[in-house]
Amino acid sequence: MFKLPKVMRAVVYRGVNDLRLETLPVPRITSAEILVRVAVCGVCPTDIKKIQHGTVAPPRVFGHETSGTIVRVGARVRGLREGDRVALHHHVPCLDCHACRHGAFAQCAQYKRTGITAGFEPAGGGYAEFVRVLPFCLPGVVKVPPRNTFDEGAMLEPVNTVLKAVHRLSLQRGDSVWVAGQGPIGLLFTRLLALRGIRVLASDRAEARLALAAKFGARLVLGADDPDFETQLDLATASNGLDAAVLAVPVDALVTRALQLVRGGGAVMLFAHTQRGSAIGVDPAAVCVDERSLVGSYSADVTLQKEVARLVFSRRLDVRGLVTHRFPLARTADAVRLAANPSVDSLKVVVAADTT
Ligand SMILES: [Zn+2]
């Protein structure tokens, strides 16, 4: 049995841009919970937003793209054992309420609760040595096969959010989709769409990211400021036009532009616009007469979990090349800073226990 210490290190959010390495008690579990020793936790833009804008009250321990090893299992928990390597989901819907019956899992009251914690108000807890998984989040625990890495486990949650968004666009093989932004999320869109036989037109400002987009299956890569952008897009979509646009960057002006660029009946997917409070001009006739739709997608869909695990663990969607930077727990603040201000060569940034 793993010898459990009494205290652990954790990075605590104490206020806007204030992350501190502190010593906390190792969480105690009930008989219906598990305790996981964190191996890897990805840095996610939604946490960065909370840290930089102070949208939730401190203190909290963030980090929700977590994988690790189970070190304690409550007596009433079935199907999981100490020593299992697992990936976690911090939001799990009840599957029984009005929202869930409509498949709107991210709007379910249970889903909105966070069920993984390293202490304080549950907020993911991945930036700590140990996390406690509450009973309602146990259905979100996925075992990581022996041949796969903890990095791959930590990528299940972001991959799930992208696959959910792809499902929300009703696309057909051979369709043309513009994916704006080729950061880690944009690249996941590019690869998942290409795997479904979609012609992906990828754009970004960074050359290195465009090169990767081509490797991930994009048919055409375009510099975001290319003066011939629209002509090239036109040529590439032949006579059918653009079936959809995916905005993986939170730029308001892109929404209006994308709405003009998709064909009648096409859709614009907003994936990165997580900050409330801005307004954009939309010509209502573009929606009514041209039947263009604005679609959003947020967070993961538990019913896609098996498909996501198959894609990632079989490496049909090989996420290993996406993790470019790893930081020890003590340098979580640096990890967040880099993820918030990407360098030319940075994509997914993770905090990893084994590098401490
Ligand atoms: Zn995330």
Ligand SMILES: [Zn+2]
């Ligand atoms: Zn529900």
